[in-house]
């Protein structure tokens with residue numbers, strides 16, 4: 122655990138030191154769970170957003186994008202169920218005064234049971250080798266059966282307590298399981314109560330006519346209310362999708378995990394409208410397609426897993442998360458939800474307007490079903506950044522810190538370095554930048570010895586360093602150094618554009634999804 126904590130601390134301090142993420146309003150000691158993206162962070166974030174947008178909007182003929190406003194008519198949130206049900210169960214520890222989500226405490230307990238079962242499975246795998254039958258083992262090994270059935274029973278009890286509003290049962294469960302404050306070990310808990318996560322605000326200047334609004338807690342509703350506008354003006358035929366990226370706001374109860382759980386964050390969502398009855402086919406399609414998108418970034422297959430929801434939200438008939446192995450363990454990165462016709466129907470009822478698709482083939486109208494993919498941009502950022510950050514021991518025993526970002530996402534693609542600050546080398550370096558800057562974000566650096574400049578670019582995640590030396594003046598060649606292998610090649614200046622492009626082009630990376 123200590124090691125995990127250290128890794129996470131390194132991630133946070135590296136993000137600050139190298140201009141990726143700063144705490145919000147830091148000169149006033151920051152604001153809890155709110156962060157600013159710095160000069161490099163904003164580029165990485167923009168590249169992730171673009172990588173997602175291309176894979177959705179550009180690569181699917183039947184997906185288009187919108188950018189709806191953050192403010193929406195307040196009835197939107199009544200219809201969507203957020204006013205009545207967008208609550209989290211909170212619990213306080215009376216000794217430590219720390220606040221927790223009761224459901225998360227219980228889920229973490231269950232995760233430990235799952236890990237114990239997993240350990241038994243791994244041990245047996247080692248013992249039986251090829252002859253091992255995992256499915257049979259899970260259903261027959263008494264210890265594994267006990268762990269998994271206990272996990273199931275606990276989650277069911279929690280779900281029934283939360284659904285029925287019987288929050289005493291949820292507290293009783295926490296006490297029965299002996300769950301302690303993860304930070305202090307105290308078991309002195311308050312009662313569990315529900316807390317609505319939406320931020321309220323007001324629209325309008327005069328006190329009597331001002332309208333109570335919410336900052337949107339998800340981007341999805343902006344898509345639903347525009348469903349018919351887009352369908353008609355875009356002449357879209359079912360199945361089709363609407364994609365959107367943008368800010369969402371939640372007054373999270375516990376926000377102690379850096380940009381994993383923020384109060385202001387960004388979502389990348391796509392709602393796919395399908396014919397009722399066909400939703401499961403698309404649900405499976407999008408689960409697979411979204412996993413492929415993540416895998417295309419090359420952070421390692423072993424770092425992703427699906428978690429199929431046992432307990433479904435009121436609007437869903439199937440739901441799964443893609444979980445990522447964050448520095449603090451596997452947690453939700455993206456959700457794929459089959460949302461039925463819940464949202465469109467609710468908006469029909471509350472607005473009195475029809476939100477239906479007219480099917481020319483059958484000459485009839487219907488409310489489409491929706492399959493949604495929803496990923497947090499900030500969580501994507503954290504997944505990429507935390508896996509990329511590595512300490513390496515080199516052959517000479519020294520260590521180097523390197524941020525092995527997928528080059529397609531790296532903020533700066535190349536740094537151009539004159540070996541020395543004289544003899545006309547800086548001028549040549551500037552000429553190279555003049556040529557490359559039309560296609561790529563490139564940087565110039567002439568300060569310090571070249572070895573130190575390489576290390577700095579490694580830590581910043583820049584895939585290439587291009588060094589201009591005296592030979593460059595004679596034959597117009599430079600060295601190009603690769604961040605990950607540290608290999609240096611001598612190449613002609615005219616080849617640079619192609620070499621970099623081959624490595625960083627979205628086309629090449631996205632094709633890995635095939």
Ligand SMILES: Nc1ncnc2c1ncn2[C@@H]1O[C@H](COP(=O)(O)OP(=O)(O)OP(=O)(O)O)[C@@H](O)[C@H]1O
Nearest residue numbers: 373381382383386453454455456495496497499500
């Ligand atoms: N507070 C937050 N900070 C950063 N990203 C978030 C936050 N809440 C949700 N997200 C992102 O938005 C995605 C879709 O939102 P959704 O409502 O499905 O999340 P959720 O199930 O409420 O997440 P969690 O269970 O972690 O609170 C999540 O998979 C996550 O990547």
